[in-house]
Amino acid sequence: MRRLLHGLLGLTGLLALLEAAPRLGLVDARFLPPASEILRTLAGELTTAGLWLALGETMRGWAVGLALASGLAVAAGVVIGVVPGLRAATSSTVEFLRPIPSVALVPLATLLFGPSLGSTLLLVVYASFWQVLIQVLYGVAAVDPVAHDTARSYGLSAWSRVRHLVWPTSLPYVMTGLRLAAAVAFILAVTAELVIGSPGLGAEIQVAQSSGAVPTVYALIVVAGLIGIGVNTAVRLLERRVLAWHPAVREEVAG
Template identity: 45%
Template sequence: MTITTDELAAQPSAASSGTGPARLATGRRSVLRRLLFSQLSGIILAFVVWEVVPRIGLVPQRYIPPFTEVLPQFVTELGRAEFWVAAGNTLWAWAIGLGIGAVVGVLIGVVIGSSAAAYRATRFVLEFLRPIPSVALIPLAVLLFGINGQMKVSLVIFATVWPILIQTVYGVRELDPVARDTARSFGYSGWDVFWHVTLPTAAPSIATGIRIASALAVVIAVTAELITGVSGLGAEVLFAQSAGSSVRLYALILAIGIVSYALSQVIEAVERRLLRWHVSFRKEHA
């Protein structure tokens, strides 16, 4: 049986076209497995180091107890109603503060970024206020609101506004004038230009600002609770420290880290879902 040159040339093409989707799916599964393995390896390594360092005496166990002592206490905390009440209070401050901070930051950022004159006029004020740590404003917040949830939320709002505002300003200023002028030449109103041109251009930058602000909101909420004793996970850490219970202290710190990581993953998942149309996300999943 004779096989011609054309038939030989067609065989690889047919094989590749027939198995292309399968190969692509297999490749994606392989990448996911490697990614999951690398993440699990890093987590296991961190826990092993945590266990070994105090066991061999590099750090006294009364300061950093081994992981195998902290883990049972962490499980115990998960079964306590007080823990979930404290976690709910922290998450409430995170959600309200981040939500208000996002709305305020995006609105002001769009206004400033859309006008060169407004950008020049406010640049000094933004650069002056942005580095001020929210923790430094705790005494003022206590005087204004008292030691309560409003005080905590106000600090979270102040902390989260700046990264969102700055990212929004930069995102709006990256708008191509040609795209804006083209939209206007087709009869788009100012609102249409903003909704269909300006906002999609700035959306990735806004999403980055929200992702940064999300982690910052957890830090500020827990810090405010830790310093003032207002109800939340930070207050639970303060009580454990006051009682001299280092095991419970680190169990709560572990819980705070897990909560922060979970919130970060939720924010990233929402970002990928909402911005799957953007070129950066298409390249990432190509």
């Protein structure tokens, strides 16, 4: 309750500041409308079908891209981590490709797919893939060598070792990567729509900005922020459920 109260107090203070700044002339109201006007515009936008259709497109790109990136990253991370010598052979390639910003692929995405879902997926998958892959590699590397040698001495097959030893050890790392990738995927989904013009919330923001509807721009930004909070909360709940057996999660829930 104390954490919730502090959060509400902080939100109230922010709204009060946003309401007072343009009305007192500290900022130009043409570029930053009062909070009451933004919230009024937001309430009006929530009643329109166009906003919900745009949100559906954004969430579809986010969900499909995140699922593809996570599946590919988990499979690649386990194979690279388990096969002897493969991690050393691929480390330079991973370190070369991972720092490349996804927005640098915007021209390629536009050339290949144009303003469509394909462009969004290209950026989302590329950005999210590395978040999960690196965590999976850390998880596979965290397997106890003694436990690994014991499992091999008992005659467990490679698949059994992955299923009963590597996967349980890596799962906390996988969930951390998924939590990071979920936020990155949503950011890139909106960015692709905003820059390339793919259907979705970002495209609606771009249209509002081009038409000079400043309150609508801020209202849609608020929607994006709320969706981002919802995405993070949902992934955190999934993480707690999947890792209910993990001591760290038990301590967090008990606290």
